[in-house]
Amino acid sequence: MSTIVITPTGSSLHSKETCSEISVPQDKSIFHRILILAALSESQIFINTIGKLSSDVLTTLNALVQLGVKIDRLEKEIIVYGVGKKGFKKPSEAIDCGNSGTTARLLMGLLASQSFESILIGDASLSKRPMARLATILNQQLGADILCSDNGTLPVKIRGKALHEASVILPVASAQMKSSILLAAYCSNTAIEISEPSASRNHTEKMMISMGIDVQVNTTSVLMKAHRSIQIPSPYWYQIPGDVSSAAFFVVASVITKTNLRIKNVGLNPTRLRFFELLSDSGVPLFYENVAIANGELYGDMIIDGSKVSDLKPFVIETEDVPNLQDEIPALAVLALFAEGKSVIRGASELRLKESDRIKAMIDNLHRIGGRATELPDGLEITGSNDFIPSGAIINSYYDHRIAMAMAVAALKSSGVVTIPDASVVSISSPTFFELLGSIPAASMISITE
Ligand code: S3P
Numbered sequence: 001m002s003t004i005v006i007t008p009t010g011s012s013l014h015s016k017e018t019c020s021e022i023s024v025p026q027d028k029s030i031f032h033r034i035l036i037l038a039a040l041s042e043s044q045i046f047i048n049t050i051g052k053l054s055s056d057v058l059t060t061l062n063a064l065v066q067l068g069v070k071i072d073r074l075e076k077e078i079i080v081y082g083v084g085k086k087g088f089k090k091p092s093e094a095i096d097c098g099n100s101g102t103t104a105r106l107l108m109g110l111l112a113s114q115s116f117e118s119i120l121i122g123d124a125s126l127s128k129r130p131m132a133r134l135a136t137i138l139n140q141q142l143g144a145d146i147l148c149s150d151n152g153t154l155p156v157k158i159r160g161k162a163l164h165e166a167s168v169i170l171p172v173a174s175a176q177m178k179s180s181i182l183l184a185a186y187c188s189n190t191a192i193e194i195s196e197p198s199a200s201r202n203h204t205e206k207m208m209i210s211m212g213i214d215v216q217v218n219t220t221s222v223l224m225k226a227h228r229s230i231q232i233p234s235p236y237w238y239q240i241p242g243d244v245s246s247a248a249f250f251v252v253a254s255v256i257t258k259t260n261l262r263i264k265n266v267g268l269n270p271t272r273l274r275f276f277e278l279l280s281d282s283g284v285p286l287f288y289e290n291v292a293i294a295n296g297e298l299y300g301d302m303i304i305d306g307s308k309v310s311d312l313k314p315f316v317i318e319t320e321d322v323p324n325l326q327d328e329i330p331a332l333a334v335l336a337l338f339a340e341g342k343s344v345i346r347g348a349s350e351l352r353l354k355e356s357d358r359i360k361a362m363i364d365n366l367h368r369i370g371g372r373a374t375e376l377p378d379g380l381e382i383t384g385s386n387d388f389i390p391s392g393a394i395i396n397s398y399y400d401h402r403i404a405m406a407m408a409v410a411a412l413k414s415s416g417v418v419t420i421p422d423a424s425v426v427s428i429s430s431p432t433f434f435e436l437l438g439s440i441p442a443a444s445m446i447s448i449t450e
Contacts, residue, residue, distance in 0.1 A: 036107075132152030142188075173199065174200055258306045260307050343382045393414075
């Protein structure tokens with residue numbers, strides 16, 4: 001595990017008015033889904049790849065290989081040779097979902113309707129996260145046979161069987177649960193209706209529609225008709241845009257260091273953009289260029305005129321905002337340190353169930369760098385100021401990629417040395433994070449020690 005040390009140098013190498021240009025890693029949510037849907041097709045699916053794959057994506061890829069799917073990794077693309085709904089093989093051992101909640105939950109739906117038994121396991125962090133609320137829905141409403149361990153977590157034993165149609169009301173807005181149920185129903189050739197309290201990200205629905213599956217989407221509900229197979233040409237190309245949740249860290253870096261930044265080809269799916277809308281409302285000049293659509297997903301360049309930011313205003317996040325910006329909350333908490341006055345994030349108790357308890361983890365780390373922050377049962381209250389200078393500190397990432405990345409961004413403005421042990425955890429979603437952060441012309445030096 002490498003340690004990252006971020007040291008203030010007092011001078012910036014570049015002019016802040018020039019615009020740095022970066023590309024963030026490909027969207028992790030979309031990547032998991034296309035690998036799985038490609039495996040479920042009966043075609044050869046070519047997926048474009050840019051740079052190193054994140055470890056979460058590799059986890060899903062390896063799980064599919066374990067299930068008998070042939071996947072070729074070439075320099076600029078991955079080729080998945082679809083096996084159809086019933087072409088998966090019983091794995092010879094438990095499938096390790098590593099740190100990836102999306103892998104575990106999406107596979108739970110897929111495996112619930114296979115004709116064999118399988119077991120899902122995960123690392124220490126994933127093994128603490130809730131699996132029972134999804135397993136209960138699949139069991140009680142679709143007729144699945146899934147057994148979680150006593151505290152409702154991994155390991156999970158799945159005895160695959162044919163499932164039946166259902167109309168499901170989700171207790172919380174969750175794209176992972178919604179997608180898992182869609183996959184379970186799809187694999188069992190059955191119709192399904194799912195409603196959520198508010199709309200979560202809709203990549204699965206968009207991807208299914210782009211592959212010819214009859215999915216009707218209303219704001220907070222999805223209706224999928226029974227389908228025998230995915231009818232798409234072979235070979236079929238899928239282009240994955242940059243990850244807007246990774247982009248969020250660089251946007252905050254650009255705002256607080258007042259530098260200009262262009263993030264190329266980033267996903268602009270409206271269900272992921274609440275964070276950026278909020279920033280615009282707080283006075284950040286942020287706009288999009290070269291907007292296009294590929295495989296049903298919007299993407300384009302995101303431009304932030306950080307050098308024009310003055311008097312950053314505080315913000316209030318309410319329950320209904322949370323599903324569309326929950327992964328960006330650690331970055332938002334850092335931004336709040338530099339906004340004049342009190343920012344409040346409420347209705348975010350789901351954050352306690354992520355790779356770490358992100359409410360506790362952010363409160364702890366904001367305090368470590370001298371920030372004023374109070375823990376709420378369902379969020380955070382942060383009192384910031386436009387001229388806030390974080391102090392040097394040793395960060396605790398809680399082995400959570402988004403906590404490590406958020407605190408590295410805050411460190412760009414620090415008056416002292418900021419050290420992040422276990423910093424390679426960022427490769428869960430963003431293997432080149434520190435190289436990219438180093439290309440922002442801030443007055444800090446980023447060094448890695450093994
Ligand atoms: C994800 C959905 C979100 C998000 C997670 C990825 C997905 O979780 O926090 O990082 O790819 O479906 P929820 O299922 O809680 O919405």
